[in-house]
Amino acid sequence: MRRRIHIDLRAIRENSTRLLGSETASYADLRADAYGHGAVRVAEALDAEGYEGFIVSPEMDRASLLHLSTPLLHADAVNSDRITGGSLFGLTDRAYRPAMRVSAEILAVKDVEAGEGVSYGYSYVTPQRTQLALVGIGYAHGVVRRASNTAPVLIGEATRTIVGAISMDQFSVDLLGAPAQPGDLTILFGDPAAGEPSILDWQHATGIRAAAIASRMSPRFERSYT
Structure with a gap:
């Protein structure tokens, strides 16, 4: 994983x-x-x-x-x-470059019919027949729960939104026609100059300060530096 x-x-x-x-x-x-x-x-x-x-x-x-x-x-x-x-x-405004990029692997992609509830509580119901990507990261890794149904992610070249409640170690994304398969990486936030969602986009979506979002990231991640 x-x-x-x-x-x-x-x-x-x-x-x-x-x-x-x-x-x-x-x-x-x-x-x-x-x-x-x-x-x-x-x-x-x-x-x-x-x-x-x-x-x-x-x-x-x-x-x-x-x-x-x-x-x-x-x-x-x-x-x-x-x-x-x-x-x-890069956690205060877009004048400074964000330095943190967070990504996680897609565990599964499944076909679902219209009207299906996603995750516990069914806070999101699929509006049409679609595919859901199950991403292997959750609040146990520091992902803020307020990102449920609000925060953007990048899968391939498509920006999509986390749907349903974020669980301990996974969340779902409604692909809405975007191609994806198990093993692909989902980018939560990174460099907007590269077309990736920004941590400031997450701040706007969740109402949680970018500094708090970054500081919560778990040491369980594989980390690299350049």
């Missing part, structure tokens, strides 16, 4: 350059494991950028970052106006 998070460190460095160039940021915010992006890998990527300090969570094991030259600080030790915040990861 493939469940993947890819972090684009190049996007983080690009956002970092813009933030430092604006002269409003002196400290990089790496709290909540760098908003789910991996504090160690992000800190290593930004260590030579010229920050006065990295802001880390009080409970973080600092030993993993002691090899860096940038000081580690708590948020209460600095002026909050000088902290990068979610913009470093």
Whole structure:
């Protein structure tokens, strides 16, 4: 079963350059494991950028970052106006590139007739004969339940919506004619410049801040960095 998070460190460095160039940021915010992006890998990527300090969570094991030259600080030790915040990861507005891409494998594709309820509670009923894709990821992996019946995903070249209630380890997508087969990857959110839904699209769909969506992603994912 493939469940993947890819972090684009190049996007983080690009956002970092813009933030430092604006002269409003002196400290990089790496709290909540760098908003789910991996504090160690992000800190290593930004260590030579010229920050006065990295802001880390009080409970973080600092030993993993002691090899860096940038000081580690708590948020209460600095002026909050000088902290990068979610913009470093593309979590605040579309002016900054999102760095996190989340995807999961399609487990099954099944034909269903019109009028069939999907998932528990039947909050979605198929309006016509269609195919449903069952995607192997759910709230146990950090997918917010408010994405049920609201959030977009990308399957192949088609953007579709999660339908029915998100369960512990899976959710359904009404394909509406889009081609798909077991083993294909469904992209929850990633780079909108590549035609993928953005984490800001998820923020809009769910009413949950993008920073909270990213921070909830489980360590059970296979992770990669470039």
